[in-house]
Amino acid sequence: MGIETLIIGMPGTFAQGIIYGIMALGVFITFKVLNFADLSVDGSFATGGAVAAITIISGKSWIYAMVLAFIAGAAAGLITAVLHTVFGIPDILSGILTQLALYSINLRIALNQPNTPISVDKYNLAVSLRYKGYSLTMVVIMVLLIIALMYWFFGTEVGSALRATGTNPAMSKAQGINVNLMKSLGLVLSNALVAFAGALSAQFNGNADVNMGRGAIVIGLAAIIIGEVISNIFKNRNFAVTLIFVVCGGILYYIFMAIVLWLKMPANDMKLFTAIIVALFLAVPYLKNQANSSFRKAAKEGGKK
Amino acid sequence: MLNAFNLQKTFNPGTINEKVALAGATLNLAEGEFCTVIGGNGAGKSTFLNAVAGVWPVDGGSIEIDGIDVTGLPEYKRAKYLGRVFQDPMTGTAANMQIDENMALAARRGKCRGLGWGVTKKERATYHEMLKELDLGLEDRLTAKVGLLSGGQRQALTLLMATIQKPKLLLLDEHTAALDPKTASKVLDITDMLIKEHGLTAMMVTHNMRDAINYGNRLIMMNEGRVILNISGEEKKNLTIEDLLHKFEEVSGTEFTNDTEILSK
Numbered sequence: 203m204g205i206e207t208l209i210i211g212m213p214g215t216f217a218q219g220i221i222y223g224i225m226a227l228g229v230f231i232t233f234k235v236l237n238f239a240d241l242s243v244d245g246s247f248a249t250g251g252a253v254a255a256i257t258i259i260s261g262k263s264w265i266y267a268m269v270l271a272f273i274a275g276a277a278a279g280l281i282t283a284v285l286h287t288v289f290g291i292p293d294i295l296s297g298i299l300t301q302l303a304l305y306s307i308n309l310r311i312a313l314n315q316p317n318t319p320i321s322v323d324k325y326n327l328a329v330s331l332r333y334k335g336y337s338l339t340m341v342v343i344m345v346l347l348i349i350a351l352m353y354w355f356f357g358t359e360v361g362s363a364l365r366a367t368g369t370n371p372a373m374s375k376a377q378g379i380n381v382n383l384m385k386s387l388g389l390v391l392s393n394a395l396v397a398f399a400g401a402l403s404a405q406f407n408g409n410a411d412v413n414m415g416r417g418a419i420v421i422g423l424a425a426i427i428i429g430e431v432i433s434n435i436f437k438n439r440n441f442a443v444t445l446i447f448v449v450c451g452g453i454l455y456y457i458f459m460a461i462v463l464w465l466k467m468p469a470n471d472m473k474l475f476t477a478i479i480v481a482l483f484l485a486v487p488y489l490k491n492q493a494n495s496s497f498r499k500a501a502k503e504g505g506k507k
Numbered sequence: 508m509l510n511a512f513n514l515q516k517t518f519n520p521g522t523i524n525e526k527v528a529l530a531g532a533t534l535n536l537a538e539g540e541f542c543t544v545i546g547g548n549g550a551g552k553s554t555f556l557n558a559v560a561g562v563w564p565v566d567g568g569s570i571e572i573d574g575i576d577v578t579g580l581p582e583y584k585r586a587k588y589l590g591r592v593f594q595d596p597m598t599g600t601a602a603n604m605q606i607d608e609n610m611a612l613a614a615r616r617g618k619c620r621g622l623g624w625g626v627t628k629k630e631r632a633t634y635h636e637m638l639k640e641l642d643l644g645l646e647d648r649l650t651a652k653v654g655l656l657s658g659g660q661r662q663a664l665t666l667l668m669a670t671i672q673k674p675k676l677l678l679l680d681e682h683t684a685a686l687d688p689k690t691a692s693k694v695l696d697i698t699d700m701l702i703k704e705h706g707l708t709a710m711m712v713t714h715n716m717r718d719a720i721n722y723g724n725r726l727i728m729m730n731e732g733r734v735i736l737n738i739s740g741e742e743k744k745n746l747t748i749e750d751l752l753h754k755f756e757e758v759s760g761t762e763f764t765n766d767t768e769i770l771s772k
């Protein structure tokens with residue numbers, strides 16, 4: 203295959219990358235803002251896909267489907283929030299429990315079919331692989347809107363309280379912030395956004411699969427970390443720029459995946475590649491830091507003086 | 508302003524780590540009283556302040572602030588009445604957030620937080636003036652992350668945040684203990700200034716007897732979860748360190764030695 207196929211496919215690659223970027227923005231709310239390792243995401247991504255597919259098949263418009271997917275994701279986030287704040291289950295475990303439960307729930311939503319096709323020939327969809335340019339325009343508009351909304355929200359009183367909760371819960375309580383409520387709000391918003399991305403992804407690929415969310419959390423993290431590494435070039439980063447870089451991280455991740463596929467590496471190894479990429483991006487800043495301040499170096503330099 | 512009656516708190520009850528931290532501590536503070544709190548390590552000073560702040564529910568006793576029974580209120584609801592500064596400078600502020608954002612969080616303590624801006628332009632101007640009074644050069648760094656500040660600067664900022672809305676009661680738990688002597692004395696001066704300026708009712712735990720004597724108009728000593736000494740008025744003004752040591756021996760029935768650890772003079 204020539205390089206042209208890769209280039210011709212780029213708008214599609216970008217669109218899919220931005221969809222992952224939207225999901226990563228959701229993950230960003232829990233992992234970065236709330237400091238909460240939420241693994242519900244793998245489940246809620248597929249929930250979004252299933253809800254959107256079934257709604258569209260029932261003859262409703264894609265707008266309606268996306269709204270329902272958003273609400274379903276919010277509900278999924280609420281489950282994790284209740285497990286954590288009401289029942290005192292640690293964050294990671296709360297997320298894993300929700301993720302597990304969602305697998306069955308998603309199958310029920312999809313009328314017990316592991317894969318629900320939604321062909322762009324039959325239905326009017328928001329995005330589709332078939333119309334790459336149009337889809338790219340759609341997701342760019344959506345992601346810009348989402349970033350603007352997030353930028354606004356985290357600048358409000360509630361948004362500030364949510365950020366404070368993630369940074370310093372003890373201080374937040376002393377400032378009269380209901381920490382459990384803020385955590386719940388963050389989880390709800392995060393999973394709603396992830397499900398929204400899941401709904402887009404299902405339409406883009408023409409089907410909703412129960413397994414479509416597998417590894418979503420790692421992809422989200424990959425996007426955040428890649429975004430962080432490249433944004434380190436800029437000195438003074440404002441919040442909107444940080445969010446834009448998260449989306450860029452999603453795009454870069456997906457371009458990387460497209461190249462891997464184009465090189466004819468087996469698709470079954472994709473998850474392995476993803477894990478390796480994330481591990482690399484996590485390790486590089488750490489190792490770089492270590493190289494700058496290691497005991498070995500200290501011993502050498504100390505000897506010189 | 509504060510009526511804390513017969514407070515009881517036992518940590519890890521029924522285990523080998525059981526620890527009675529408060530055993531009937533009682534304290535009444537009138538409006539405008541500035542009470543310093545001394546006592547050995549483990550006397551229950553922090554536990555008392557935490558009980559008032561509602562970090563956890565007490566096992567027994569009752570707490571009233573300005574006539575309102577807060578015994579059953581969780582920490583975040585009591586926050587409305589309280590300003591707090593902690594021993595660890597990291598505890599009182601959100602490191603990832605800007606100076607003005609931190610102050611704005613404190614300005615909304617106990618108020619309903621909505622979708623209005625987290626910090627308004629008008630507020631920023633006010634904060635600029637407030638920080639200028641501290642004379643720490645923070646007024647020109649309103650948008651700097653608090654994590655970049657030194658311990659002393661963070662404590663001064665936390666103090667400002669605690670008093671940005673006049674609290675019914677200001678709780679200071681060894682808030683200068685983690686600072687070097689020079690910074691500590693600067694922060695203490697700021698503390699005194701803010702308390703006088705706003706006419707605040709305050710409790711200040713300190714392990715420095717001289718500070719306990721020099722500051723405030725009331726002094727209590729705690730031991731084994733109780734308030735064992737209560738000095739105010741003229742007696743407080745004329746108090747010396749020797750007096751305090753004598754009183755400690757009288758009340759506790761043990762001689763003051765280094766291991767009773769009333770700590771540094």
Ligand SMILES: Nc1ncnc2c1ncn2[C@@H]1O[C@H](COP(=O)(O)OP(=O)(O)O)[C@@H](O)[C@H]1O
Pocket residue numbers: 518519526527528546547548549550551552553554555
């Ligand atoms: N959260 C806690 N869990 C268990 N024990 C505690 C806790 N907080 C305080 N204690 C114990 O209660 C006693 C009183 O502690 P504290 O009030 O911190 O003393 P101090 O007067 O030095 O501030 C100590 O023996 C301490 O170990």
Ligand SMILES: [Mg+2]
Pocket residue numbers: 552553554681
């Ligand atoms: Mg203490």
